[in-house]
Amino acid sequence: VNFSDRLFGACREKGSAVVVGIDPDPLLIPRSYFPDPFPEINRREALARGVVDFAGDVIHAVHDVAVAIKPQLAHFERLGAPGIAAFEQVVQLGREAGLLVIADGKRNDIGSTAEMYAAAYLGARRLQSKSRSEAADSFESLLAGAEAEGPKADALTVNPYLGWDGIEPFLDRGEGATGLFVLVKTSNPSSGELQDLEVIGDRDGRGASPELALIGGSDGPYSVADVVAASLERASAARQGALGYGPVGAVVGATYPAELERLRRLMPHVPILIPGFGAQGGTADDVALGFDSNGLGAVVNASRSILYAYRAGGTVAEASRRAAVEMRDALSAAIDRRRPV
Amino acid sequence: VNFSDRLFGACREKGSAVVVGIDPDPLLIPRSYFPDPFPEINRREALARGVVDFAGDVIHAVHDVAVAIKPQLAHFERLGAPGIAAFEQVVQLGREAGLLVIADGKRNDIGSTAEMYAAAYLGARRLQSKSRSEAADSFESLLAGAEAEGPKADALTVNPYLGWDGIEPFLDRGEGATGLFVLVKTSNPSSGELQDLEVIGDRDGRGASPELALIGGSDGPYSVADVVAASLERASAARQGALGYGPVGAVVGATYPAELERLRRLMPHVPILIPGFGAQGGTADDVALGFDSNGLGAVVNASRSILYAYRAGGTVAEASRRAAVEMRDALSAAIDRRRPV
Numbered sequence: 001v002n003f004s005d006r007l008f009g010a011c012r013e014k015g016s017a018v019v020v021g022i023d024p025d026p027l028l029i030p031r032s033y034f035p036d037p038f039p040e041i042n043r044r045e046a047l048a049r050g051v052v053d054f055a056g057d058v059i060h061a062v063h064d065v066a067v068a069i070k071p072q073l074a075h076f077e078r079l080g081a082p083g084i085a086a087f088e089q090v091v092q093l094g095r096e097a098g099l100l101v102i103a104d105g106k107r108n109d110i111g112s113t114a115e116m117y118a119a120a121y122l123g124a125r126r127l128q129s130k131s132r133s134e135a136a137d138s139f140e141s142l143l144a145g146a147e148a149e150g151p152k153a154d155a156l157t158v159n160p161y162l163g164w165d166g167i168e169p170f171l172d173r174g175e176g177a178t179g180l181f182v183l184v185k186t187s188n189p190s191s192g193e194l195q196d197l198e199v200i201g202d203r204d205g206r207g208a209s210p211e212l213a214l215i216g217g218s219d220g221p222y223s224v225a226d227v228v229a230a231s232l233e234r235a236s237a238a239r240q241g242a243l244g245y246g247p248v249g250a251v252v253g254a255t256y257p258a259e260l261e262r263l264r265r266l267m268p269h270v271p272i273l274i275p276g277f278g279a280q281g282g283t284a285d286d287v288a289l290g291f292d293s294n295g296l297g298a299v300v301n302a303s304r305s306i307l308y309a310y311r312a313g314g315t316v317a318e319a320s321r322r323a324a325v326e327m328r329d330a331l332s333a334a335i336d337r338r339r340p341v
Numbered sequence: 342v343n344f345s346d347r348l349f350g351a352c353r354e355k356g357s358a359v360v361v362g363i364d365p366d367p368l369l370i371p372r373s374y375f376p377d378p379f380p381e382i383n384r385r386e387a388l389a390r391g392v393v394d395f396a397g398d399v400i401h402a403v404h405d406v407a408v409a410i411k412p413q414l415a416h417f418e419r420l421g422a423p424g425i426a427a428f429e430q431v432v433q434l435g436r437e438a439g440l441l442v443i444a445d446g447k448r449n450d451i452g453s454t455a456e457m458y459a460a461a462y463l464g465a466r467r468l469q470s471k472s473r474s475e476a477a478d479s480f481e482s483l484l485a486g487a488e489a490e491g492p493k494a495d496a497l498t499v500n501p502y503l504g505w506d507g508i509e510p511f512l513d514r515g516e517g518a519t520g521l522f523v524l525v526k527t528s529n530p531s532s533g534e535l536q537d538l539e540v541i542g543d544r545d546g547r548g549a550s551p552e553l554a555l556i557g558g559s560d561g562p563y564s565v566a567d568v569v570a571a572s573l574e575r576a577s578a579a580r581q582g583a584l585g586y587g588p589v590g591a592v593v594g595a596t597y598p599a600e601l602e603r604l605r606r607l608m609p610h611v612p613i614l615i616p617g618f619g620a621q622g623g624t625a626d627d628v629a630l631g632f633d634s635n636g637l638g639a640v641v642n643a644s645r646s647i648l649y650a651y652r653a654g655g656t657v658a659e660a661s662r663r664a665a666v667e668m669r670d671a672l673s674a675a676i677d678r679r680r681p682v
Contacts, residue, residue, distance in 0.1 A: 023454070026484050038480075043487035074450055074457035080491040081426035088421060108447050108500055109415055110529035113364070116415035139379075143367050146384035150421040159449055161502045161524055163531030183502055188451035190504030193572070197540040197565060224538060224565060231534070 002241025003155060003179030004271045007100060008296045009243070010067040016328040017291070017335075019102065019273070020062050020320075021303030022071040022090055024051040028308050030316065048082035051075075052089045054316065058307055059093050061317040065324040068100035068154075070273075070301050092151045102273065103153035106183065107170075108162055114169035123152040123174030155179035157251060157273075160228045171235070171248070179247040179271070182232055184263060185225045187253025187276030195225040225259070229266050236269040243296060245271050252290060254282020254300070261289040264297065272298040278305035278327070284334035295335045302327055343582025344496060344520030345612045348441060349637045350584070351408040357669040358632070358676075360443065360614070361403050361661075362644030363412040363431055365392040369649050371657065389423035392416075393430045395657065399648055400434050402658040406665040409441035409495075411614075411642050433492045443614065444494035447524065448511075449503055455510035464493040464515030496520035498592060498614075501569045512576070512589070520588040520612070523573055525604060526566045528594025528617030536566040566600070570607050577610040584637060586612050593631060595623020595641070602630040605638065613639040619646035619668070625675035636676045643668055 011017050026034070026047050033050035059069060069090070076087035087103075094101040107117040118125070124144055158170050160182050170180045185195050198221045229250060236246025246269050252260050254276035264272065272290045276282040277300050290298035306327070309319035352358050367375070367388050374391035400410060410431070417428035435442040448458040459466070465485055499511050501523050511521045526536050539562045570591060577587025587610050593601050595617035605613065613631045617623040618641050631639035647668070650660035 027481060031480065038483055043483065044490050047484070047487055072450075072454060074448075074454045074461065077425075078457045078461040078488055080429060080461070081422040084418075084425045085422035106449050106500070107415075108449075109413075110527065113413060113415045116419045120415065120419040120421070139372065140368060142379055142384065143388070146388055147419055149385050159447070159500050159502050161500050161535055162527050162529055163534035163536070165529050165531040166527075186451065186503050186507075188503055188506050190506040193504035194502055194565060194568065195504070197538075197568060199538040199565075200541055224535060224540070227535065227538060 001177045002239065002245070003177045003247035004236075004245035004249075005241035005243050006154070006177060007067065007179070007271060007299065008245060010100060011296060011299065014064065014067055015332065016065060016067055017299045017331050018062075018066040018324055018328045019068045019070050019299045019301040020058065020066045020306050020324060021104070021275070021301045022055050022058070022069050023075050023303040023307065024055055025075065026050065028304075028311075029054045030310065042082075044079045045082040048079050048086040051079070051083075052086045052093075055090045056093050057316050058320045059090075059097050059099065061321040062306070062324040063097035063099060065321065065328055066099060067299060068102050069094040070102040070104050070303075072303070073103065073105040088150045091153055095151060100155070101153040102155045102157070102181065104157045106157050106159045108159035108166050110162055110166055111169070114166055118156070118170045118173050119147050120150070121153050121156045122170065122178045123148065125173055153178075155181060155249070157181045157183065159183050160231075164231060167231075167248075177247060179249055181249040181251050181271075181273040182228065184228050184232070184250040185252045185256055185259045187255040187280055187282070191253065191256075195223060197224050198222065199224055199227060225263070226266065229263055229270070232270045233267040236267070236271075240269055245269055245297065249273055251275065253280075254287045255280055257282070257286040257289050260286070264290050264292070268292075273301060274298055275301045278302040284330040285337070287331065288334035288338050291335050291338070293340060295339060300327075300331060342518045343580065343586070344518045344588035345577075345586035345590075346582035346584050347495070347518060348408065348520070348612060348640065349586065351441060352637060352640065355405065355408055356673065357406060357408055358640045358672050359403075359407040359665055359669045360409045360411050360640045360642040361399065361407045361647050361665060362445070362616070362642045363396050363399070363410050364416050364644040364648065365396055366416065367391065369645075369652075370395045371651065383423075385420045386423040389417075389420050389427040392420070392424075393427045393434075396431045397434050398657045399661045400431075400438050400440065402662040403647070403665040404438035404440060406662065406669055407440060408640060409443050410435040411443040411445050411644075413644070414444065414446040429491045432494055436492060441496070442494040443496045443498065443522065445498045447498050447500045449500035449507050451503055451507055452510070455507055459497070459511045459514050460488050461491070462494050462497045463511065463519045464489065466514055494519075496522060496590070498522045498524065500524050501572075505572055508572075508589075518588065520590055522590040522592050522612075522614040523569065525569050525573070525591040526593045526597055526600045528596040528621055528623070532594065532597075536564060538565050539563065540565055540568060566604070567607065570604055570611070573611050574608040577608070577612075581610055586610055586638065590614055592616065594621075595628045596621055598623070598627040598630050601627070605631050605633070609633075614642060615639055616642045619643040625671040626678070628672065629675035629679050632676050632679070634681055636680060641668075641672055
């Protein structure tokens with residue numbers, strides 16, 4: 001099964017494109033999740049336990065409204081080793097609730113190092129498992145077994161600055177069908193400094209990048225983000241699942257709707273993860289531009305507006321569920337408005 | 342004190358520009374560092390303990406030959422929470438040995454999330470500490486205290502794809518003077534796919550990027566890497582220490598010596614971290630192109646050629662020390678060959 005079939009199959013089944021970002025900030029979580037008085041030592045462990053309990057309540061409340069959770073790793077890394085243990089528990093809770101898990105780490109490195117990130121968050125490389133066991137001595141199998149001790153995510157976010165050999169190691173991992181979402185156009189104010197630069201090929205004078213020739217029917221000018229988009233389109237077009245999408249996804253922020261619409265056209269086989277909805281300013285009509293004419297092709301993340309909805313009233317469970325339902329319905333209505341009659 | 346003064350002060354004092362990359366791969370570490378028979382459960386903890394013991398032996402052996410260690414985070418993350426605990430122990434061992442610590446995580450995210458990565462690896466923001474304590478309620482101080490439980494690094498590697506607001510949160514962290522090394526031109530084969538693209542400004546027709554105007558006396562054509570380089574030069578030129586460099590560094594791979602020479606000229610105030618020496622193919626004469634006429638301005642990382650030198654004979658301590666001494670002397674000789682008489 002292809003990752004995109006798992007993702008968009010869940011979207012169809014649930015009538016939802018909602019991804020709940022798990023960005024747990026202890027300052028925004030109700031104090032009742034933490035011990036009082038707070039311990040003098042091992043404070044990170046006490047915070048990590050509260051984070052897991054809080055995330056668990058949200059995950060339970062939204063499990064049939066959302067299709068995936070997206071735990072953001074910085075929020076766990078700030079708590080050190082107890083934070084990483086909490087991250088693994090949140091991944092496990094998401095899986096048990098029937099949600100896909102997108103680990104948001106924006107990892108990037110080269111060759112064997114990228115392999116280690118991939119093994120850590122997505123699992124062993126599927127295609128290598130046979131040759132691996134043939135070649136393996138006992139210590140190698142032991143190491144693979146140790147790595148497998150942690151629960152794995154279904155997809156990971158990846159930064160493309162190192163080029164394709166920083167992306168390729170994240171493909172085809174794990175026992176199931178994993179995916180990845182590569183940063184193309186991010187939602188932050190300064191994202192254009194690099195991503196919007198107009199490119200005219202490389203300095204060796206090879207004219208337009210060979211990747212750009214793959215963007216059919218578009219005449220440019222092309223940006224750095226377009227070059228990344230073209231490489232993702234090529235990879236996912238070659239690995240299409242039953243629903244017409246591949247496992248190599250893109251991150252395109254809701255805060256740049258014109259770019260979202262354009263990139264949707266440039267990457268017809270690439271699943272898009274859209275952050276920036278809600279608290280960052282993207283509207284339902286903005287993000288609807290990332291969907292195809294079947295109402296598929298994208299999922300939309302919201303973090304703070306769901307996690308911390310309780311601050312406007314209600315319990316964490318009630319408020320997060322209500323916010324997720326409202327988001328699901330707003331997305332569906334906006335997508336329907338754009339579909340051909 | 343400026344981070345670059347701490348770094349290059351150590352280089353002067355030790356007559357060395359050697360950074361030892363701590364990339365611990367259990368498959369390459371002597372089996373004697375791990376229990377035999379190996380436990381059936383908590384295997385990641387047993388591996389992590391061996392990793393710390395091995396790294397500790399190397400750190401102790403090279404402490405007066407190297408100026409810094411560069412623990413690479415993927416190698417620790419692959420072991421989950423026990424791996425992160427091991428990472429913190431390695432950071433602590435490096436500090437206790439009088440070495441600077443460069444955490445190699447290539448982290449990148451936006452706004453408040455980048456702040457969390459910075460707090461996790463470098464410490465609280467220096468300039469905010471006063472206003473923070475004024476505004477703080479008790480829980481906020483408690484959280485800051487919990488984050489401070491882990492030992493912090495002196496610098497972190499950062500990926501620039503998100504633009505300046507993905508870099509700025511990593512400045513001015515911690516109690517001491519921290520630094521960062523931003524990826525400019527990486528050492529891997531496909532690094533040129535993005536980094537070498539020739540740019541002519543942004544798609545809004547604003548001509549050459551404003552950043553490029555800062556590269557004095559250079560006529561282009563300019564690459565994506567040059568745009569990043571220009572932003573780092575601007576930031577470090579505005580924050581110069583006594584030795585003429587700022588805290589905002591660049592990563593430029595030894596495997597592209599012509600680029601290294603060119604980028605050294607474009608970024609006269611930017612400390613350069615040069616990976617790719619040794620196992621990846623960069624020679625001492627290649628990396629010498631990254632140094633200024635005073636023999637400062639850069640440090641050079643080697644990982645496998647030092648860590649696993651024991652495989653050619655000797656104990657881990659003897660072999661890693663010998664490899665570090667040889668590297669130090671080869672670098673010094675190559676730098677001397679390039680200096681004006």
